[in-house]
Amino acid sequence: MQQDRLKNPHPWTYEIPLAIVLTLVLVAVLGVHTGRAVANLLAGGGWGWPPATELFRSLPGLWRGDAGAGLTNPGDLAEPGALRAWVLITQAVNLLVALVLSVVAYRRWGPGRLRGMASRSEAASLLGLPRMRKHRAVIRPDLYGKAAR
Template sequence: MQQSRRSNPYPFTWEIPLMLAVTVLVLLVLGVQAGRAGANLAAGGGLSFPPRDALLTSVPGILAGDAGTGLPSGVAGRASPAAVRTWVIGTELMILVALCWAGKALWLRWGPHRVHGMASKAEAQTLLGRRRLHRVRDIIRPDLYGKDRS
């Protein structure tokens, strides 16, 4: 009902979906790198990340199971291919869960079916006070506290 009373003067354009897609892709690439770093750390190879220029180009090698792809020449990956894949999958799953949770929170907060102009019970109590809410309860909820209750 409230949705029909409101109009949005701004059309839905391509900038916001593109920003969300790029953000998700960057987080997934960083998750691959973090999974490889975790696998190397667990194998005793230390915590190391590739330089910026090898951040994207090393992803296919990492997904193939190579723990040393893209790392500087003095740093060698020590994790096995199975460990690299396991750590990458675990890291990506955690990132996807966090993205789904954030997406749901954003959708409920700013999505098209949000409730406009309604205060929560705690906000109304803070603003009006408990005594006043109790005194005017028949106006606020006439179906529960009104004089013509049957």
């Protein structure tokens, strides 16, 4: 019965992988700017965020170590070493969060998921314990049915 539900008629196309790749690229770019903002904040320059038009254009300057790339009024800037350290820290946190979310998504929507089955807590809250015990032969005929005895 479970095998019948595993066959999915929808083909895999490019939309889902493309959306995942674009999301990861956007998270990486925002992580670079967040690392720069934290580095500048700790250097005394305040939290600085570039305009939306400069999000991608300022990346080469940030990679070279320019903490003011793309900012309109940078103020005090972080040193290149501190900038690189904070960018690496924020990217490591982004990677960790992405991995955790990937594992959660794989378990929830991946190929090994169990379709159409309620968890124990869902079944208990919907049916109630007395009703589940009364109708256990119908709910789990493999354990409590006439053939199981």
